[in-house]
Amino acid sequence: MVWTKEQRYRRIEEASREELSKLRLEVRSCEWRQTFHIQPETGLLNDPNGFSYFNGEYHLFYQWFPLGPVHGLKYWYHTKSKDLVHWENVGIGIKPSNQYDSHGAYSGSAIEHKGKLHLLYTGNTRDENWIRHPYQCLAILEKTGVIEKWGQPVIHDVPKGYTDHFRDPKVWKKDNHFYAVIGAQRENNTGCIVLYRSEDLLSWNFEGELQTSLPSFGYMWECPDYFELQEQGVLVFSPQGLTPNGDEFQNIYQSGYILGEPLDLKSRTLTHGSFQELDRGFDFYAPQTMTDPDGRRILVGWMGLPEIDYPSDKNGWAHCLTLPRELSIRGGKLIQQPVKELKELRKQLYVIRDVIFDEKKSYEHFNGTSYEMVCEFENFDADAFGVEFRAGEQEKTVVKYDTAQNKVVLDRTNSGEAVGEAYGTERKCLVEGSKIKFHLFVDISSVEIFINDGEEVFTSRIFPDAESKEIRFFAEGGRAVFQASKWDI
Structure with missing residues (x-):
C-alpha cells in the first residue's frame, strides 16, 4: 500500500471507533507479536523518548504513529514500570495539537525539576510549501499523571549556520545549570551537535556547537545523548550518511558513541577516541539513556530502522523497543548488559x-x-x-x-x-x-x-x-x- 501525505498526517482522533477496532484485530492476529518487549498496540513505534525515573516509577515514551506501519503524524506514547520488566501502557502522552507541533511531536527527553517531570521535545511543523520549521517545546508531567504543554516553545529558532534538520533535545543538569544537546545539520550538509544552557528549563541560551574530531561524519546527527560514566565523557548519537567500511556501518543508518574526557562545557570541547557502533546487529537505532535511583546508567533503543519495510507491516504495526541495558566502561568500550531485573522473566x-x-x-x-x-x-x-x-x-x-x-x-x-x-x-x-x-x-x-x-x-x-x-x-x-x-x- 502506498500511503498519501493526507493518510500519513491523519490524527487518531479522526479515525472512527470501528476503524481502530479493526486495526487492533488485524494487529492481534499477527504471528510475530512479541511476548516480553515493548511494542505498539497498533501502527508504528520508533525512537524511545523521555526515559526517566519519576514519582517511584520508570517512565518511557516512544514515537508513535497509530494508524499504520508508516512514519506519519507522530505522538508520544507513554508506558511506565516499577521494575523495568513489566510495563503498563498509560496512553498518549503528548499529542501534536498546536501550531508548534502541528506535524508531529518529535523526539526528546525528560528531567525532574521541582517535583514535576519536564519533557523537552521537538515540535515539527510544515508550511503550505511543505517547508519544515522545528521548535523545541516543553510539556510537564504532574505526579497526578496529567501532562500539560507549555504555551510557547522554549527554543523558537534554528541558529544561523544550520538547516531545519534540528531536533531531539537531550537534557541534563550540572552545577545548578540545565544543559541540552540537540542533533543538527550544518548548512554544508554535515552532521553535528549543538549545546544550550538554561537556569529554569524555560529560557535557553545557545552556547554553540560541540567541538569534536569528526568535522565531516555523515549528513545528520540524530538523537544525541551526553553523559558521564566512570569519570569519562560519553556522547551517543545516530549519524546518517556513513559509508560502509569493512564490517562497520552496514545498516542504512548507524548508532554509536565517542568516549573520552568529560565535556568541557565552557569551550564545548570533547576530547575523544574513535566512533564505535553500539550494536552490531541489523535493527538498532536512536538509543536513549537515563540514570536510575541506584546510579545505574540504563539504555533503551529502537529495535528497527527508518526506511526499511518489515514483514509485520501487512498486519498494521511495526517495531518494538530493546530490553533495558546497564552501561559500564571496560577497556575503552561501552559495555552493555541486560539489567538484572530481567531475571524475573x-x-x-x-x-x-x-x-x-x-x-x-x-x-x-x-x-x-x-x-x-x-x-x-x-x-x-x-x-x-x-x-x-x-x-x-x-x-x-x-x-x-x-x-x-x-x-x-x-x-x-x-x-x-x-x-x-x-x-x-x-x-x-x-x-x-x-x-x-x-x-x-x-x-x-x-x-x-x-x-x-x-x-x-x-x-x-x-x-x-x-x-x-x-x-x-x-x-x-x-x-x-x-x-x-x-x-x-
Whole structure:
C-alpha cells in the first residue's frame, strides 16, 4: 500500500471507533507479536523518548504513529514500570495539537525539576510549501499523571549556520545549570551537535556547537545523548550518511558513541577516541539513556530502522523497543548488559554440558520461541562453532564464532520472511578470547545477543514460522566444549 501525505498526517482522533477496532484485530492476529518487549498496540513505534525515573516509577515514551506501519503524524506514547520488566501502557502522552507541533511531536527527553517531570521535545511543523520549521517545546508531567504543554516553545529558532534538520533535545543538569544537546545539520550538509544552557528549563541560551574530531561524519546527527560514566565523557548519537567500511556501518543508518574526557562545557570541547557502533546487529537505532535511583546508567533503543519495510507491516504495526541495558566502561568500550531485573522473566531452567566434534546436535528441552539462553564455549580448535536457533526444516538464525577471523557472525539469510536484504544478511565483528559467551534473549520476532558479558551486542528482528523452534549446537572442522543454560520466558 502506498500511503498519501493526507493518510500519513491523519490524527487518531479522526479515525472512527470501528476503524481502530479493526486495526487492533488485524494487529492481534499477527504471528510475530512479541511476548516480553515493548511494542505498539497498533501502527508504528520508533525512537524511545523521555526515559526517566519519576514519582517511584520508570517512565518511557516512544514515537508513535497509530494508524499504520508508516512514519506519519507522530505522538508520544507513554508506558511506565516499577521494575523495568513489566510495563503498563498509560496512553498518549503528548499529542501534536498546536501550531508548534502541528506535524508531529518529535523526539526528546525528560528531567525532574521541582517535583514535576519536564519533557523537552521537538515540535515539527510544515508550511503550505511543505517547508519544515522545528521548535523545541516543553510539556510537564504532574505526579497526578496529567501532562500539560507549555504555551510557547522554549527554543523558537534554528541558529544561523544550520538547516531545519534540528531536533531531539537531550537534557541534563550540572552545577545548578540545565544543559541540552540537540542533533543538527550544518548548512554544508554535515552532521553535528549543538549545546544550550538554561537556569529554569524555560529560557535557553545557545552556547554553540560541540567541538569534536569528526568535522565531516555523515549528513545528520540524530538523537544525541551526553553523559558521564566512570569519570569519562560519553556522547551517543545516530549519524546518517556513513559509508560502509569493512564490517562497520552496514545498516542504512548507524548508532554509536565517542568516549573520552568529560565535556568541557565552557569551550564545548570533547576530547575523544574513535566512533564505535553500539550494536552490531541489523535493527538498532536512536538509543536513549537515563540514570536510575541506584546510579545505574540504563539504555533503551529502537529495535528497527527508518526506511526499511518489515514483514509485520501487512498486519498494521511495526517495531518494538530493546530490553533495558546497564552501561559500564571496560577497556575503552561501552559495555552493555541486560539489567538484572530481567531475571524475573525466567521460568523453567534447563542445563546441558557437552563436547561437540565436527557435528550438529540438539538436546531435549532446548527449543522454543521465547526464552533466555547463555552458552559458553571453550577448549575449542574448531574452525567455527555456534548455535542455530528458531530453526526448522528450511529456517534457521545462526550465531557463530569464526576462529580463523576471530569474529562473531550473525547470519539471518534463512531466518524466515526477509527484511532489509538490500543491506546484506550477515553482520560480524572482531572478538578475541579463549572463551566465547553468547547470551541470547529470543522473542517471537527478535533476538538480542550479548557477547562476552556485553563486550558486543547484536540486536535483530527475525520473522520465522511459528513451528521453527529448534536449537542446534554445532562445531565445524574440530571440537568445542560448551555448556548452556536455558530459561523459558
